[in-house]
Amino acid sequence: MANTVIGSTIVVDGEISGDEDLVILGTVKGQISLRENILVERDGVVEANVETATITVHGSVTGDIHASDRAELRADCRVVGDIHAPRILIADGASFKGNVDMDS
Amino acid sequence: MSALARTAGDDDLTGETVVGPEIAIRGRIEGEEDLRVEGRVEGSVSLTETLYVEPEGVVLAQIEARDVVISGIVIGDIAAANSVTLNRNAKLVGNISAPRVIIADGASFRGDVVMDHEDFQQPVRERTRARETVPRTSVGSTGRSTARRATAVSPTRRETPVPAAAHREVAPRRAERAVESPSSRTVPSPSRRGSDDDDVTVVIKHAALRKGEAPPEEEDKEPKRRRRRAKKSARMPARGRSKAGRRKS
Numbered sequence: 001m002a003n004t005v006i007g008s009t010i011v012v013d014g015e016i017s018g019d020e021d022l023v024i025l026g027t028v029k030g031q032i033s034l035r036e037n038i039l040v041e042r043d044g045v046v047e048a049n050v051e052t053a054t055i056t057v058h059g060s061v062t063g064d065i066h067a068s069d070r071a072e073l074r075a076d077c078r079v080v081g082d083i084h085a086p087r088i089l090i091a092d093g094a095s096f097k098g099n100v101d102m103d104s
Numbered sequence: 105m106s107a108l109a110r111t112a113g114d115d116d117l118t119g120e121t122v123v124g125p126e127i128a129i130r131g132r133i134e135g136e137e138d139l140r141v142e143g144r145v146e147g148s149v150s151l152t153e154t155l156y157v158e159p160e161g162v163v164l165a166q167i168e169a170r171d172v173v174i175s176g177i178v179i180g181d182i183a184a185a186n187s188v189t190l191n192r193n194a195k196l197v198g199n200i201s202a203p204r205v206i207i208a209d210g211a212s213f214r215g216d217v218v219m220d221h222e223d224f225q226q227p228v229r230e231r232t233r234a235r236e237t238v239p240r241t242s243v244g245s246t247g248r249s250t251a252r253r254a255t256a257v258s259p260t261r262r263e264t265p266v267p268a269a270a271h272r273e274v275a276p277r278r279a280e281r282a283v284e285s286p287s288s289r290t291v292p293s294p295s296r297r298g299s300d301d302d303d304v305t306v307v308i309k310h311a312a313l314r315k316g317e318a319p320p321e322e323e324d325k326e327p328k329r330r331r332r333r334a335k336k337s338a339r340m341p342a343r344g345r346s347k348a349g350r351r352k353s
Contacts, residue, residue, distance in 0.1 A: 003124030007137045010121045014131010014147055020124045030131055 008043055024059070035068075042076070049081075057094075064098075125160050139169075141176070159193055172202075174211075181215075 003020045006012060010026035021037045024044035032038065033051040040046055044059035054070040055061075057077040065071055067085035075093030082099040090096060120138035123129055127143040134150040141161035149155055151169040161176035170185045172178075174194040182188055184202035190211035199216040207213060 003122065004127045004143070005120070005122045007119070007121035007135060007139075009137045010133060010135030010139065012129060012131060012133050014129060014133075016127065016129045018124070018127035018143060020126040022127070026121070026135065 006044075040077075123161075157194075 004018070004022045006022070006024045006026045006028060008025040012026070012028045013030055015031040015033075016022065016028060017031075017033045019035050021039070022032070022034055023039045023041065024046060025041045026043075027045040027047070029047045031050075032046070032048050034053070036053055038050065038052045038055040040055070040057045040059045040061060042058045046057075046059070046061040047063060049063045049066075050061070051066045053068050054072070055065055055067050056072040056074065057079055058074045060078040062080045064082045065079070065084065067083070069085070070087040070089070071083050071085040073079055073088075073090045073094040073096055075091045077091075077094045077096075079094070079096045080098060082101065083096075084101045084103075086102060088100055088102060120140055121135065123139070123141045123143045123145060125142045128146070129144070130146045132148045132150070133139065133145065136152045138153045138156065139149065139151055140156040140158060141163055142158045143160075144162045144164075146164045148166040149163065149169065150167075153169065154171040154173060155163075155167060155169040157163050157172075157174045157176040157178055159175045163176070163178045163180065165178075165180045167178070167180060167182045168184075169182075171187050171189070172182050172184050173189045173191065174196055175191040176193075177195045179197045181198045182196075182200050182202070184200070186202065187204035187206065188200050188202045189206045190196055190208060190213055192208050192210040194208070194211040194213070196211070196213045197215060199218070201218045201220070203219055205217055205219060
């Protein structure tokens with residue numbers, strides 16, 4: 001369950017950090033560092049370097065992703081940037097450009 | 105109205121943005137929906153809706169919002185379009201600018217409060233604008249066209265028109281405008297046109313009066329010609345007469 005929601009009309013320009021789940025429906029620019037799960041919803045836009053345990057992307061992410069557990073790129077997502085994660089899932093229909101590194 | 109929207113937003117989590125208790129955001133947040141801060145926000149917040157700072161929430165930021173409801177801690181200036189509410193356990197250090205400020209018993213606050221209503225200025229502005237439009241355009245255009253006409257008729261005598269003549273011209277010109285092209289005026293409201301009609305009657309009288317002093321060939325059918333001849337006669341009767349004769353032939 002997610003406690004923190006960035007709503008669809010919200011733009012955050014800066015740094016988000018913390019220890020709980022984050023759902024992004026709006027726009028986040030800058031930097032995200034969490035120890036929990038990030039869910040980027042269909043219309044969510046992330047232009048940031050992301051550090052997290054797991055990330056699930058339905059929307060758009062521009063920036064490097066460092067996931068300590070898992071990165072999921074779902075269908076219709078758009079990701080530009082490098083991904084570092086021990087487990088990486090890219091669904092059919094996902095669009096991705098960047099490096100993948102699965103060394104843990 | 106806003107209260108209803110707010111309760112609906114509370115039930116539906118996707119309708120608002122929540123910064124959870126374990127989250128810290130540093131930077132700028134802007135948006136068009138409610139923002140509920142249970143964690144920590146530093147930087148600036150700019151919303152078109154309501155900012156709620158919950159009891160555990162800490163906001164160190166410049167805040168712009170329609171409404172701000174504080175139950176936690178806020179350090180920074182607040183500019184609210186509608187209201188700022190400090191609940192029982194709120195702590196605020198900073199200045200408040202809002203038409204409505206509510207401070208509950210038990211809240212702690214240090215800073216200035218300004219309750220200016222910006223709404224007052226707008227109706228005044230509109231009123232002055234409406235009043236000025238008519239005289240400005242009519243007078244301004246008359247003056248301009250008068251100068252142009254003078255040049256066209258007699259470049260050498262441009263300075264000759266006496267103030268008296270100019271004054272006389274103002275009224276006829278305005279009236280003719282109303283008759284010939286009322287749509288050319290910027291904002292002709294019905295009431296204004298009514299006052300112009302009053303001017304028209306005045307003008308006709310003036311023209312009739314001027315007929316006496318004007319050259320003998322003053323048997324006008326068109327208002328345009330009447331204007332020209334009248335002006336010329338006022339400025340320099342002899343020359344005007346000769347020129348008018350020339351033009352006819």
